[in-house]
Amino acid sequence: MAVVADAGTLYGLLAVGAGLATGLAGIGAGMGEQGIGAAVVGVVAEEPGFLGKGLFLMLLPETLIIFGLAVSLILMFAWTPFSGIVTP
Amino acid sequence: MPVLRLPKFGSPVKYAYITGRVRAMKTKLVPAEMYARMMNMDMSEIARYLEETQYKDEIDALSKDYSGVDLIEHATFANMAKTFRKLEDVSIDEPSFLILEYLRRWDVWNIKTLLRGKFYGATDTEIVKHLVPAGELSAEYLEELAKKDSITDIISAFDGTDYSSALAQYDGKNLASLENALDKLYYFRMELAVGGTLSVGGGLLLKYVRREVDIRNLITLFRMNKAGVDAAVILENLIPGGKLHGELSRMAGQPFGEFLRGLEGYPFWSSISDIASVDLDAVSRIEARLRAYLIRYAWALSNYHPLSILPVLGYMVSKETEVSNIRKIVRGKEAGLPAELIEEQVVVA
Numbered sequence: 399m400a401v402v403a404d405a406g407t408l409y410g411l412l413a414v415g416a417g418l419a420t421g422l423a424g425i426g427a428g429m430g431e432q433g434i435g436a437a438v439v440g441v442v443a444e445e446p447g448f449l450g451k452g453l454f455l456m457l458l459p460e461t462l463i464i465f466g467l468a469v470s471l472i473l474m475f476a477w478t479p480f481s482g483i484v485t486p
Numbered sequence: 487m488p489v490l491r492l493p494k495f496g497s498p499v500k501y502a503y504i505t506g507r508v509r510a511m512k513t514k515l516v517p518a519e520m521y522a523r524m525m526n527m528d529m530s531e532i533a534r535y536l537e538e539t540q541y542k543d544e545i546d547a548l549s550k551d552y553s554g555v556d557l558i559e560h561a562t563f564a565n566m567a568k569t570f571r572k573l574e575d576v577s578i579d580e581p582s583f584l585i586l587e588y589l590r591r592w593d594v595w596n597i598k599t600l601l602r603g604k605f606y607g608a609t610d611t612e613i614v615k616h617l618v619p620a621g622e623l624s625a626e627y628l629e630e631l632a633k634k635d636s637i638t639d640i641i642s643a644f645d646g647t648d649y650s651s652a653l654a655q656y657d658g659k660n661l662a663s664l665e666n667a668l669d670k671l672y673y674f675r676m677e678l679a680v681g682g683t684l685s686v687g688g689g690l691l692l693k694y695v696r697r698e699v700d701i702r703n704l705i706t707l708f709r710m711n712k713a714g715v716d717a718a719v720i721l722e723n724l725i726p727g728g729k730l731h732g733e734l735s736r737m738a739g740q741p742f743g744e745f746l747r748g749l750e751g752y753p754f755w756s757s758i759s760d761i762a763s764v765d766l767d768a769v770s771r772i773e774a775r776l777r778a779y780l781i782r783y784a785w786a787l788s789n790y791h792p793l794s795i796l797p798v799l800g801y802m803v804s805k806e807t808e809v810s811n812i813r814k815i816v817r818g819k820e821a822g823l824p825a826e827l828i829e830e831q832v833v834v835a
Contacts, residue, residue, distance in 0.1 A: 433502040433793065440506030443576075448510070 416470035423466025430459035498793035504577045505793060508801040511569070514540050516808050518834045524815050525825045529554045532816060541565050555820045562809045563618050567592075569805060570620035573798065584691050584795045586622060587676055588802060593621035594668045596628055597640075597649065598661075604637045605661055648675055666723060673699055673727045691795050694784055699728035701754065701776050707737055708769045711745045742766075754779050774833045781807060781835035807833045 438452035516539060524532055536558065537545045544561035552560055570592070574585050596617050603613035613632040619625035634640050641653045652667035676695055680688040703724045710720045717739025724735055730752070737745050743764045749755055757779040758772050766772070784803050788796035811832045818828035 433499045436499065436502035437506030440503040441510040444507055444510035444514075 412473050416473040419466045419469040419473065420463070421466075423463045427459040427462050430462075431456060434459070500579055501581055501793045501795065501798075504573070504581045505797045507576065508573070508798050512801050512804065515804055516812070521811055521815065521832050521834065522829070524812075525819075525828060529558070529816065529819070532812075533558055536561065536812070540569075544568070555816045558816045559813055560615065562812050563616075566805055566809045567618050567620040567625075570802065573802070577798075580688075581795060581798065584680065584688065585798060585802075587679055588691065588695075588799065589621045590675070591621070591672055592618050593623050594672050596621065596623060597644075597653075597668060598665050600628070600631055600640055601637055601656075601661055601664065603632070604634075604640060670725055673725055677727055690787065690791055691799065694787060694796065694799055696727065696729040697783055698780060699725050700730045700734065701780050703728055703731070703734050704749075704754070705769070705773050705776060707734060707745065708772050711737070711740060711742050712766065712769060715739070757782075768830070771830045774831055777807065777833045778835045781833070785835070804835070807835070 434456050438448070438456050441448045442452055520535075524535070527535065533545060533549075533554075536542075541561050544564040545557065548557055548561050548564065570585075570589055574582060574589065577585055596619065599616050600613060603616070610629075610632045614629050617625070617628050617632070619628055631640050631643055634643065637656065641650075641656060644650050644653055648671065649668070652671040653664065655667045656664050673695065677692065680692050706723050707720065710723070720738035721735055724731070724738070728734065737748055740748065746762055746764065749762070750759075754776060758775045761771055761775065781800070781803050784796060784800040788794070788800050811834075814831050815828055818831070
């Protein structure tokens with residue numbers, strides 16, 4: 399049936415969306431971290447005691463990936479097109 | 487050494503490392519309240535205090551050759567040269583290019599020191615002691631120049647470089663016009679190398695340097711107008727390229743009272759308004775205030791552009807001021823100047 403084929407396409411698109419959610423979040427976090435990482439290395443070169451604080455600041459943008467990952471997991475597992483759309 | 491144009495690259499991220507580093511280095515500068523305490527210390531106490539700061543290595547290394555004021559002076563200069571070289575070494579691309587452009591002022595300083603030394607018949611070793619190899623010319627090269635026999639030999643060593651046009655003005659009698667030409671060349675070069683590009687960093691450096699030229703011209707005007715020098719002579723001594731060049735050159739040769747009234751309303755007026763009066767006794771007090779204004783200006787600009795050349799510039803200006811403050815204090819104390827007089831000369835931003 400046509401509906402089943404559509405559901406397959408829909409599920410494929412969902413998978414692409416889930417991939418984009420994690421992937422783009424990762425790229426964004428990386429872009430944010432490049433500046434912070436460079437600055438932290440600069441400060442640590444002068445003040446080695448700053449390393450702990452610096453690492454913490456560096457990991458802050460990393461939290462954004464978790465949002466992306468959560469969205470991906472919701473897309474992939476909380477709802478499947480085969481359950482709702484396919485009706486006899 | 488042809489003038490290289492600033493390439494049109496440079497994203498702010500390139501500045502992250504160097505700005506992080508200079509902000510950490512800034513915390514190691516001598517705090518402003520220490521200057522007042524240094525006034526009450528004797529020379530060995532000051533040397534001991536400096537040994538606890540970033541100057542430790544230089545004080546230790548030079549203490550076998552010098553003592554007292556000479557030790558402090560040479561150690562601070564050596565440390566400044568080392569620090570500026572470090573900044574240049576740890577930066578890449580655009581920051582490195584801009585830092586070198588700024589540090590060329592120490593090349594000019596060294597060329598002036600070499601010429602003055604030779605002019606007044608100083609020995610090689612005496613000249614070498616007063617060099618600050620913080621610019622592009624290396625310590626070895628400068629030492630080689632110091633060993634040359636005459637001024638003309640030194641001048642011919644710069645043939646084919648940018649400096650040759652300024653050095654050609656040497657007439658064998660005095661160095662003033664030559665030194666003026668070197669200063670003008672420095673600012674002209676900077677404008678040529680950095681100006682007119684799309685790079686944000688270059689524009690910001692130029693903005694600061696234009697303000698610096700204005701302040702230098704203003705100090706010249708204060709000195710010469712106060713002494714009643716002829717307008718034509720003053721105009722010769724003004725450095726072109728400042729933002730307010732036209733307005734300041736119109737003030738040349740004005741009677742002092744009128745000149746002061748003309749300055750009201752400019753951004754730097756508030757920092758000198760309480761001491762600038764017709765019966766001003768020492769222009770050096772105005773100079774100290776204006777230099778402090780310049781440091782505040784550099785750091786204020788760097789707050790608007792945190793990832794740019796400005797924090798580095800602010801650090802370099804602060805470091806230069808710190809070294810000159812320490813020199814003023816130790817030299818002043820050695821000459822037996824009253825503490826209030828020294829305090830007026832110390833630049834605290």
